[in-house]
Amino acid sequence: MSPDRLTFIRQLPKAELHVHIEGTLEPDLIFRLAQRNGVTLPYADVDALRAAYQFTNLQSFLDLYYAGAAVLLTEQDFYDMTMAYLTRIAQDGVVHTEIMFDPQTHTERGVPIADVFAGIARALREGKAKWGITSCLIMSFLRHLSEQAAFDTLDEALPLRADYADVWLGIGLDSGEQGNPPEKFERVYARCRELGFYLVAHAGEEGPADYVSGALDKLNVIRIDHGVRSEEDPALVARLAARRIPLTVCPLSNLKLKVVNDMREHNLKRLLDQGLCVTINSDDPAYFGGYLLDNYVAVAQALDLDDEDLVKLARNSMDARFPVFVSQS
Numbered sequence: 219m220s221p222d223r224l225t226f227i228r229q230l231p232k233a234e235l236h237v238h239i240e241g242t243l244e245p246d247l248i249f250r251l252a253q254r255n256g257v258t259l260p261y262a263d264v265d266a267l268r269a270a271y272q273f274t275n276l277q278s279f280l281d282l283y284y285a286g287a288a289v290l291l292t293e294q295d296f297y298d299m300t301m302a303y304l305t306r307i308a309q310d311g312v313v314h315t316e317i318m319f320d321p322q323t324h325t326e327r328g329v330p331i332a333d334v335f336a337g338i339a340r341a342l343r344e345g346k347a348k349w350g351i352t353s354c355l356i357m358s359f360l361r362h363l364s365e366q367a368a369f370d371t372l373d374e375a376l377p378l379r380a381d382y383a384d385v386w387l388g389i390g391l392d393s394g395e396q397g398n399p400p401e402k403f404e405r406v407y408a409r410c411r412e413l414g415f416y417l418v419a420h421a422g423e424e425g426p427a428d429y430v431s432g433a434l435d436k437l438n439v440i441r442i443d444h445g446v447r448s449e450e451d452p453a454l455v456a457r458l459a460a461r462r463i464p465l466t467v468c469p470l471s472n473l474k475l476k477v478v479n480d481m482r483e484h485n486l487k488r489l490l491d492q493g494l495c496v497t498i499n500s501d502d503p504a505y506f507g508g509y510l511l512d513n514y515v516a517v518a519q520a521l522d523l524d525d526e527d528l529v530k531l532a533r534n535s536m537d538a539r540f541p542v543f544v545s546q547s
């Protein structure tokens with residue numbers, strides 16, 4: 219790509235709406251934190267760890283992702299991870315980020331949930347002061363765990379809400395999709411809705427289009443994370459277009475997890491052309507080979523996107539921010 223085109227994309231004001239903060243842990247930071255915390259890793263060095271990043275599907279990635287997150291133990295660790303991510307995206311023209319985190323991954327290892335919130339929020343507040351990047355948190359439930367475990371996590375987190383009223387705005391649902399339909403979390407989402415959180419959920423990444431309909435109908439989400447398999451149901455596509463339900467699509471993730479075999483086959487442009495509010499996101503940039511700008515570049519090249527498409531994608535990302543941010547701007 220020409221330097222001018224890259225500058226054009228970098229300078230578009232962009233929001234990142236689908237990133238797992240644990241998925242921003244770069245191998246060198248994993249090793250540094252492991253050393254600091256006395257955690258032994260089953261890899262000799264950074265290169266050996268990076269060499270293990272060969273995924274065949276979502277689960278093969280999740281196994282490594284949860285293992286990598288095991289180096290996170292203290293408030294400072296969560297701060298360092300989040301600060302590293304913000305430092306990186308500040309160079310890419312990202313003006314706003316809505317970050318998912320998985321407290322259950324940490325509390326089950328004995329890490330206090332208060333330390334998870336404190337470290338991430340401290341970095342987000344500093345990131346706003348330093349670079350003007352606005353941000354918020356989406357606390358996500360692991361869908362391979364039970365409904366009860368999600369309720370327990372919510373109960374543990376709620377006493378912290380007042381301290382993080384400026385950042386904790388959303389609820390999400392992630393981890394292994396197959397066999398864990400949205401309906402499993404219908405009651406938890408109903409409670410979160412009563413509590414006034416913005417609701418999102420992963421659906422239609424590896425799971426069927428039915429899971430996207432389920433997330434809309436049973437969970438009342440305002441955005442769909444991924445959603446690329448919606449294309450298999452034309453009535454659903456029409457509904458997503460008519461209601462302008464944003465899809466937070468993650469192209470490099472889809473390629474690395476073999477949701478698509480070749481970026482040239484990605485349906486992002488087809489969905490965009492059908493009037494859907496498609497956005498571009500990085501998902502787990504440390505594992506999938508690129509941050510937000512890299513994702514824009516990868517699809518621009520593979521799908522031959524023109525400037526109008528790129529402006530539309532960036533604008534969609536700003537329009538699809540949580541309503542409180544849209545109304546402020």
Ligand SMILES: Nc1ncnc2[nH]cnc12
Pocket residue numbers: 238241276283392393394420423471501502
């Ligand atoms: N792409 C993804 N899908 C589901 N859960 C995830 N957790 C982190 N990345 C994920």
Ligand SMILES: [Zn+2]
Pocket residue numbers: 236238392420443501
């Ligand atoms: Zn994701």
